[in-house]
């Protein structure tokens with residue numbers, strides 16, 4: 001029997017945890033499992049992966065940890081991605097760093113992710129980056145097949161322009177429910193290029209990757225980073241919140257319903273982000289951060 005598409009769209013937690021850096025954390029399976037459980041304790045149930053993370057190893061590390069407590073599978077939402085080919089010792093057949101949107105690649109990538117994650121289904125599969133060679137009909141067919149087999153529940157994209165999103169959506173029955181984009185006070189491009197307007201218009205959840213610009217927000221010495229950091233430090237004192245919390249609150253304030261994907265393996269950092277859900281950033285404060293990042297007043 002054909003499964004029905006779920007009408008509700010993205011049903012993840014308001015804040016997600018990313019596992020791009022999982023391998024760097026050097027954890028045992030038990031430590032990874034403990035981290036997963038601590039995330040759940042904080043109400044963070046959505047976990048972001050990609051086939052290529054950690055040189056194709058992070059999904060497997062996560063899967064091994066999850067296998068220690070399989071009952072957790074249905075309490076979490078796994079987001080993973082496909083379509084980047086990365087030359088690697090793990091994948092000697094890959095010769096060129098490029099993208100692959102052939103149906104056979106999408107299907108085999110999902111099978112590998114399911115094996116590595118030791119799961120029977122992926123909650124949301126994203127196309128990692130747009131490709132000039134993407135044939136939307138072929139991708140839509142592959143998605144339909146994966147859905148019918150019960151291997152993937154929802155589909156989305158990452159780093160897609162609104163036009164690329166619309167092209168793929170026009171060939172699909174299922175709604176694309178996510179566009180994962182780089183969004184932070186140091187990365188304003190998608191606030192202005194129509195991506196977030198498009199997400200709001202179509203009730204697509206924008207997931208924010210690198211919400212702290214990969215840590216640059218705390219350490220980079222560019223003029224923009226210094227301006228934003230100085231302001232955030234001042235505001236943190238006035239608002240009795242920490243700099244990281246103000247950044248999370250700034251993303252959460254956006255009407256498109258941004259879901260920040262946190263990148264640290266330190267649970268106290270995630271706890272701090274979750275506490276930011278309680279901060280109701282005023283529009284004055286939101287624009288102070290915007291203006292500091294732009295380096296000039298709004299027109």
Ligand code: NAP
Nearest residue numbers: 018019020048158209210211212213214215218262263264
């Ligand atoms: P991020 O949160 O912007 O950066 C994490 C880095 O910031 C870590 O090095 C962390 O250091 C540092 N950091 C965090 N909080 C800090 C604090 N309070 N003080 C000082 N340093 C702090 O996120 P990210 O790791 O770059 O990306 C998050 C997730 O987005 C990834 O895991 C991945 O799932 C996803 N992603 C997706 C794409 C895509 O194309 N779709 C691209 C990149 C990433 P510590 O480790 O010391 O905490």
